[in-house]
Amino acid sequence: MARLAGKVALITGAGTGIGRATGVLFAREGARVAIAEIDAVAGEETAHLAGHGAIAIRTDVTDEASMEAAVRATAQQFGALHILHNNAGGSTAQDNTVVEAPIEEFWRVIQLDLFGTFLGCRVGIPEIIRSGGGSVINMSSNVALMGIPGRDCYTAAKGGVAAITRSMAVEFAPQRVRVNAIAPSATMTERVRKLVAGNAALTRLAEAHLLGLIEPQDIADMALFLASDESRMVTGQIYPVDSGVTIS
Numbered sequence: 467m468a469r470l471a472g473k474v475a476l477i478t479g480a481g482t483g484i485g486r487a488t489g490v491l492f493a494r495e496g497a498r499v500a501i502a503e504i505d506a507v508a509g510e511e512t513a514h515l516a517g518h519g520a521i522a523i524r525t526d527v528t529d530e531a532s533m534e535a536a537v538r539a540t541a542q543q544f545g546a547l548h549i550l551h552n553n554a555g556g557s558t559a560q561d562n563t564v565v566e567a568p569i570e571e572f573w574r575v576i577q578l579d580l581f582g583t584f585l586g587c588r589v590g591i592p593e594i595i596r597s598g599g600g601s602v603i604n605m606s607s608n609v610a611l612m613g614i615p616g617r618d619c620y621t622a623a624k625g626g627v628a629a630i631t632r633s634m635a636v637e638f639a640p641q642r643v644r645v646n647a648i649a650p651s652a653t654m655t656e657r658v659r660k661l662v663a664g665n666a667a668l669t670r671l672a673e674a675h676l677l678g679l680i681e682p683q684d685i686a687d688m689a690l691f692l693a694s695d696e697s698r699m700v701t702g703q704i705y706p707v708d709s710g711v712t713i714s
């Protein structure tokens with residue numbers, strides 16, 4: 467039987483990369499999927515690839531009204547919301563040490579990765595509660611679990627995501643909302659392939675992967691577990707999908 471039969475999922479930043487792989491997988495596993503993506507064309511492409519009635523909603527996760535409208539449209543279209551995957555985010559080549567990074571890069575990533583996740587939860591969790599409970603899947607990173615130099619803006623944002631994942635898990639467990647996060651190491655999306663190519667520290671990190679390089683599908687598979695009832699007793703956890711990087 468399909469692992470997400472009867473579920474409604476909203477995935478942010480699913481126009482490309484990990485979010486796209488997750489949207490396609492969730493739809494294949496029977497979920498009704500809403501793609502909340504700032505790039506309208508990319509969002510439509512993912513919805514088309516996913517099929518099973520998936521919809522794309524042009525959304526800016528850093529804007530409360532826009533995120534609210536995405537949650538409302540999803541619930542109106544599909545009648546509920548059970549799975550919220552706050553996936554939109556990502557680092558850039560501008561990141562650096564706390565001393566060298568441009569201040570604008572700090573606020574960019576705090577706004578997108580941390581505040582975007584905060585807003586997604588703020589407007590999404592009440593809808594999940596109205597739907598009888600469900601699963602929030604945030605996107606952290608291995609930078610939140612180990613000391614990786616030269617990415618202090620991104621590290622601050624993803625550390626914040628990991629921390630609020632735990633507090634929200636405690637706050638909303640009584641209403642049957644589970645809150646977990648995935649902490650991937652370098653995952654070979656188009657964006658990351660370009661980043662790794664120009665960065666010696668990231669290239670060394672990629673070479674340290676015990677089981678080889680991680681593909682978007684590997685992260686989507688973890689998201690599927692966290693979205694499904696197979697993880698019904700799992701909450702407040704930060705799951706590395708890292709090819710052994712954090713233990714080697």
Ligand SMILES: NC(=O)c1ccc[n+]([C@@H]2O[C@H](COP(=O)([O-])OP(=O)(O)OC[C@H]3O[C@@H](n4cnc5c(N)ncnc54)[C@H](O)[C@@H]3O)[C@@H](O)[C@H]2O)c1
Nearest residue numbers: 479481482483484504526527554555556605607652653655
């Ligand atoms: N790829 C990796 O190596 C890696 C590692 C650890 C964590 N992550 C995290 O996984 C998530 C997805 O990463 P990815 O590599 O697939 O990224 P990606 O750049 O391929 O995709 C991100 C998507 O988010 C969209 N987006 C950007 N700003 C937005 C906004 N304001 N509102 C809505 N959508 C917006 C982009 O248009 C894009 O489609 C991010 O949170 C990233 O930090 C990625």
